[in-house]
Structures are given as structure tokens and as C-alpha cells.
Amino acid sequence: MPTFVTDAIDRRILSELQRDGRMTNQELSEKVGLSPSPCLRRLRQLESDGLIIGYVALVSPEKLGLGVTAFIRVRLDQQDDRHLSLFEEAVAQFPEVMECYLMTGDADYQLRVVVDDLKAFEDFLRHKLTRIEGVSQLTTSFALRPIVYKTALPIGGST
CATH class of the missing domain: 3.30.70.920 (Lrp/AsnC effector binding domain/regulation of amino acid metabolism (RAM) domain)
Structure with missing residues (x-):
């Protein structure tokens, strides 16, 4: 199973999205310390590489x-x-x-x-x-x- 080497910014993006998958790209870029365009490029690459496999709502059973x-x-x-x-x-x-x-x-x-x-x-x-x-x-x-x-x-x- 291939693993992907991510840098600290990619790991922060992944962590922040796991906390709140509904945040806007603007909010995400502020949290990880990037401007919106490079943040969105990284996000799309994480999705393309299969590190982000989907977005869901957690529902109370x-x-x-x-x-x-x-x-x-x-x-x-x-x-x-x-x-x-x-x-x-x-x-x-x-x-x-x-x-x-x-x-x-x-x-x-x-x-x-x-x-x-x-x-x-x-x-x-x-x-x-x-x-x-x-x-x-x-x-x-x-x-x-x-x-x-x-x-x-x-x-x-x-x-």
C-alpha cells in the first residue's frame, strides 16, 4: 500500500479538515498559514492523491x-x-x-x-x-x- 510523504502544511490541512470539513478555503488557509490559492492547490492535490477520500456529516445515532x-x-x-x-x-x-x-x-x-x-x-x-x-x-x-x-x-x- 503506497504512502504519501506530506509536509507540515499538508498535515495541518488534513488535521484542520478532520476537525471541520465544512470550513471555507479562506478559513483553512488562515489556519494553516497559506494564502488561499496555494492552500486550494494543496487541498486539490491531497484529494487527487487519495489522502482525502470524502467529506461526511457525523449524525447522532x-x-x-x-x-x-x-x-x-x-x-x-x-x-x-x-x-x-x-x-x-x-x-x-x-x-x-x-x-x-x-x-x-x-x-x-x-x-x-x-x-x-x-x-x-x-x-x-x-x-x-x-x-x-x-x-x-x-x-x-x-x-x-x-x-x-x-x-x-x-x-x-x-x-
Whole structure:
């Protein structure tokens, strides 16, 4: 996986945009100490290079009634390419699955799932997750409350 060498200004641009992706180029240029034109050129280059992959709004799950967060460890009965692909393609279609990681250790996958309530979670398990071919074991832990939740990546040397 290629990495891009960025200088201190690029790292400041990335850090500032992670704090507030809606700021104007003028505001961004002031925060990073550049005039607007070079700042915009650098921003466009960061986007072109794939360092900035998109812009989103962070939405409150609680205000939407999504009160249950579950972490599910999934074991498959076989770890061949066909079963891995089947599982990955299936979970990518489920809106409840916020994150899915292929893991090392005693589970093949770890999922973070967000649903309205325990009934919705049961429906998700019974009608979606356990119906994927090859799923052999599920272990679920429910989040009581978030302690640390970050969306900004740690960008070294950005201060």
C-alpha cells in the first residue's frame, strides 16, 4: 500500500479538515498559514492523491433512535476464498453494519452493528447474519456507552 510523504502544511490541512470539513478555503488557509490559492492547490492535490477520500456529516445515532451498538465476532466454518467473499459481499449490503474487519485470532470477522433496539438486533441476527452461508459461530458484546469515539486520524507532526 503506497504512502504519501506530506509536509507540515499538508498535515495541518488534513488535521484542520478532520476537525471541520465544512470550513471555507479562506478559513483553512488562515489556519494553516497559506494564502488561499496555494492552500486550494494543496487541498486539490491531497484529494487527487487519495489522502482525502470524502467529506461526511457525523449524525447522532441516539437522536435517530439507534440506541443499540453491538460488536459481533463471527467465525466461518471454512476460510476459503469463496466463503470469505460470500460473507463480505453479504455484510456489505446490510445497512446495520457500520464496520467489518477481517481479523486474526479466534474470530474471522469483527462487526460493529447499530440498530434501534434489541428486537431489531434479534431480527438482524435471525434474518440476515445467520443466513449467510458458512457462518458457524457468533459472539456478541453490547456497548454500554462510548468512552472514546474519534473520526480524526492521528496525523504526526500536525501541530
